[in-house]
Amino acid sequence: MPSVYIKTYGCQMNERDSEAVAAQLVAKGYRLAPSEHVADVVLLNTCSVRDNAEQKAINKMENIAGAIRKDRPNVVLGFLGCMAQSRGQELIDRLPDVDLVIGTQKFHRAADYLDEIFAGKRDKIVDIAEEQGSEGTIREHLLNGNARDKSVTAFVSIMQGCNQYCTFCIVPYTRGEERSRSIADIVGECRQLVSHGVKEITLLGQIVTSYGRREKRDAWRGTSDVNRAFPSPVTRHPSPASAFVQLLEAVHEIDGLQRIRFTSPHPKGYGDDLVEAYARLPKLVESAHLPVQSGSDRVLKLMHRGYTRARYVEIIRKLRAARPGIGITSDIIVGFPGETDADFAETLSLCREVEFDNAYLFKYSQRKDTPAAAMPDQLPEELIEERHARLLALVNEIGKRKYETFIGRQMQILVEGPSKRNPVRMTGRTRCNKLVLLDGSERHRGQLMDVKITRTGSFTLYGDPAVVGFEDEK
Numbered sequence: 287m288p289s290v291y292i293k294t295y296g297c298q299m300n301e302r303d304s305e306a307v308a309a310q311l312v313a314k315g316y317r318l319a320p321s322e323h324v325a326d327v328v329l330l331n332t333c334s335v336r337d338n339a340e341q342k343a344i345n346k347m348e349n350i351a352g353a354i355r356k357d358r359p360n361v362v363l364g365f366l367g368c369m370a371q372s373r374g375q376e377l378i379d380r381l382p383d384v385d386l387v388i389g390t391q392k393f394h395r396a397a398d399y400l401d402e403i404f405a406g407k408r409d410k411i412v413d414i415a416e417e418q419g420s421e422g423t424i425r426e427h428l429l430n431g432n433a434r435d436k437s438v439t440a441f442v443s444i445m446q447g448c449n450q451y452c453t454f455c456i457v458p459y460t461r462g463e464e465r466s467r468s469i470a471d472i473v474g475e476c477r478q479l480v481s482h483g484v485k486e487i488t489l490l491g492q493i494v495t496s497y498g499r500r501e502k503r504d505a506w507r508g509t510s511d512v513n514r515a516f517p518s519p520v521t522r523h524p525s526p527a528s529a530f531v532q533l534l535e536a537v538h539e540i541d542g543l544q545r546i547r548f549t550s551p552h553p554k555g556y557g558d559d560l561v562e563a564y565a566r567l568p569k570l571v572e573s574a575h576l577p578v579q580s581g582s583d584r585v586l587k588l589m590h591r592g593y594t595r596a597r598y599v600e601i602i603r604k605l606r607a608a609r610p611g612i613g614i615t616s617d618i619i620v621g622f623p624g625e626t627d628a629d630f631a632e633t634l635s636l637c638r639e640v641e642f643d644n645a646y647l648f649k650y651s652q653r654k655d656t657p658a659a660a661m662p663d664q665l666p667e668e669l670i671e672e673r674h675a676r677l678l679a680l681v682n683e684i685g686k687r688k689y690e691t692f693i694g695r696q697m698q699i700l701v702e703g704p705s706k707r708n709p710v711r712m713t714g715r716t717r718c719n720k721l722v723l724l725d726g727s728e729r730h731r732g733q734l735m736d737v738k739i740t741r742t743g744s745f746t747l748y749g750d751p752a753v754v755g756f757e758d759e760k
């Protein structure tokens with residue numbers, strides 16, 4: 287059978303989609319290749335959120351087509367995901383070496399389409415149609431039972447699409463309308479992962495706090511089996527919680543699961559029921575990635591974000607009250623059209639006020655057909671660069687100070703596996719989502735360990751496990 291190499295650009299949703307495609311192909315007998323140079327099929331799973339992400343994937347495909355196809359003319363080349371969805375046939379017109387373009391609702395057809403191409407039945411395939419029920423098709427995982435590759439953490443897709451229509455964002459057009467899987471379906475997948483040794487699950491969606499909002503007649507609840515299985519006395523909620531909180535409760539019930547994360551929520555969806563869930567559900571770790579995008583009310587309004595700076599700050603205050611020490615990260619866009627010096631100063635002051643553990647900064651990028659692309663006062667690149675550098679310096683300074691406060695403290699980590707950069711070290715994460723490097727070995731993989739933090743690196747902590755005992759030795 288042919289071998290396949292999938293390269294992923296962009297967010298965790300894309301990582302998850304690629305894994306599901308890889309698992310689907312492995313189930314059909316394909317082998318996974320370690321690089322594009324030795325693969326019979328090369329698939330690029332693309333991102334459209336900023337122009338440079340698109341350019342990277344296009345350049346990569348040009349290089350592959352030039353270098354690899356020359357020596358091995360039968361290699362099959364394909365684009366998957368968001369840019370495939372938004373550009374479709376245009377990608378083949380521009381890069382005639384490309385054989386396959388699969389949109390965001392058709393990942394599950396990858397194996398069929400490759401079969402057709404290998405069988406010579408079809409030459410080029412473009413499928414970017416909508417598909418009913420596609421939110422339930424990202425479910426396969428690479429759980430091959432190989433001890434060295436055993437995953438401790440896993441991502442589970444709970445929904446697809448976005449209805450927020452932030453004026454800068456292409457996602458509603460590449461991912462379509464919000465559609466949620468049922469709790470029964472999601473819990474079933476989580477249970478299976480846990481039975482394979484997974485200890486930590488991250489629930490994924492474009493806006494997870496909108497989970498279940500658009501399903502007719504509470505279809506997100508799923509079968510009555512799950513409803514009978516929860517809520518238990520531990521998770522019982524005093525008043526009707528949102529669908530998302532009910533999903534958290536149901537996942538929380540899974541025996542053997544140690545930690546629950548989710549990404550990304552929208553500040554608009556951070557109701558008191560969710561804040562309260564942090565206080566009530568011990569497996570829900572004290573960590574939140576809460577994209578703010580700007581500190582200026584005027585810009586937030588132009589962005590169509592649906593909250594004010596004051597409301598955002600209030601949510602953070604409530605979260606910190608519910609879970610002291612909660613790690614808070616954010617996304618911020620620099621240089622949105624019309625952003626004045628005063629607006630930018632508001633973003634700087636918000637960062638000083640909230641003190642994010644870290645924030646991902648994005649230079650505003652005009653996206654096709656989004657309302658912001660047609661707004662007046664698009665800012666010059668130099669100004670965006672300059673503001674980006676200033677904000678980055680501030681975010682780094684605050685982050686460094688925060689990370690230094692961990693030195694000398696004892697923290698619980700879940701050991702995930704060897705560090706990619708330095709395989710003699712193991713990596714783990716604290717509950718508040720800090721990466722910790724430690725001198726450990728394979729036998730620590732999957733363990734919850736208490737370590738003492740000895741020093742910091744750039745957004746990294748170094749832990750010493752020798753100081754305290756391991757969980758299994760207590």
Ligand code: 5AD
Nearest residue numbers: 335454455577617618648649650651
């Ligand atoms: N330009 C720059 N950044 C963007 N993001 C989304 N759209 C754009 C854009 N047009 C950022 C937002 C979002 C993150 C995933 O990408 O900050 O939270």
